[in-house]
Amino acid sequence: MKKVLVRKNAYYDSVFLMLAAKAVKRLPGIQEAAVVMGTDVNLELLKGIGFFSGETALPKPNDLVIAIEGDPPEAVEEACRIAEETLKKKRERAGEDQEYQPVSLDGALKILPEANLVVISVPGPYAAREARRALKKGLHVMLFSDHVSVEDEVDLKERASEKGLLMMGPDCGTAIINGKPICFANVVRRGGIGLVAASGSGLQEVTCCIDRMEGGISQALGTGGRDLQDPRVRGRMMLLGIEALKHDPETRVIVVLSKPPAEESAAAVLSRLEETGKPCVVQFLGRKPLERRGAVWFSGNLEETAAMAVALSRGETPSPPFRSLSEEELSRTAETEAANMSRSQRYVRGLFAGGTLALETMFLFEQEGFKIRSNMAKGPGQALQSPHRSEGHTLLDLGDDVFTLGRPHPMIDPSLREERIAQEAADSETALLILDVVLGYGAHEDPCGSLAESIGKAKALVAARGGYLSVVASITGTEKDFQNRTEQKKKLESAGCLVMPSNTQAALLAVHIMKKAAQRWM
């Protein structure tokens, strides 16, 4: 039985909707459940699974649609009721701290005239419009939404630059302004290191590493991933961010982070950094570190970026390469991990929630001569036939649209990754799983508790076949994050997972283990 409920003018945000859908999908007798707004894209998807066939009056983008398929009919009725109730409860909880929610920016500014930042996470097609309105009012903008065109991005950043306003994003997931974590961000100590990053999980990882090394953050600005990567955007926000940190008296060291940048944008950023007169550390992922240029240093990986910045903030001279574990220690652990693997276990499988963390791992493996297949691959021969099936050494960014369409991001909901852990464990060629866990605001409340169970099952399955599944992870987070890094680490370790102090270290250990595994059968 199929049932559709449409509630006119009942708007809910995507996190609410996905949580309601998830609650309903788990109910007995339910085969298909969608809880969505009536946008064109969603209606097409629903038609694809047999809803709204031949109907003339279709829902509008402001209408809530609950579409359920299952048996018996009572189960479907019950599921509809639960979906509505979940949404209602969530909304009541969200609104309990605030009596009145204005419907327009003008209305909001009447209530909070001293507002200085607008955080926008509305659906992509409406996002640029809202950002433009906020800039017009002279407000700094953090635009979390993705699916904003590059033309809109250039236009927004030009407007912002003219007015001297921050236009962080689109697709900017994280920032720390005046010590306050915004969207997906960690609670870190304040200090003299300022960051501008065109990489969300990279910014989170580096700020957390700095915190662990007892350094502190003045400001951490996000630009959105395309700022340096797309030559049309020309690093506009990165350049403005550097200029702001140059004149900020609290910032003593400037860190710049990006996924592989466009050539001209990278050159412009480097010359701007040289002009700051402050010590700077640059991490362009996937690029070999250059020789130091005056006060501008180049790091080899994310963890080293943090170590160099902390040294510089203390007035010390950085001495790369930085390693928190010696070659000998890595080698010894690798030996033990590889000792009980069976002959068929030949490949690494990486399941990442953070795009930059996945990319760093891929580059570190490639530097060591491994041929990696990935959904992040740009070159021919590296792409997977299907992202849903691993081949050889495979590293996946599970936050990619191909995995998250209609599902929550793996940082919010571990279930996507848990399913894939089971899938990889069932493959007799899997030798090692490498994972990242990102804590902090925005992320799941107990990611390691949930993952530990899946890891335990995966290890047991491989052991029953006579092999040994090695699992290596890193946790991007701090003791002050509400999930607490130490507590989370204990949970992973109790499942037999090796938890490394950083993503870089996890990748290096994984490389060592895979080399040892290969040597055993030579």
Added chain:
Amino acid sequence: MDVKKIHELFGKELKVINLGLASFAENLRKEKVHVLHMDWRPPAGGNKRLISLLDKLDQR
């Protein structure tokens, strides 16, 4: 590049208007940030033609 307004932001208490995911406003409140969450909905009922007309009026 004039960064005066960015320094004003760095020098003052952060005050946020939030449009979209309500959880972002809840998290900022936990960090004692003054935040106002808007009851945002797609403008003009999501009608694209009407939105573009509204935008044209807005620019005048």
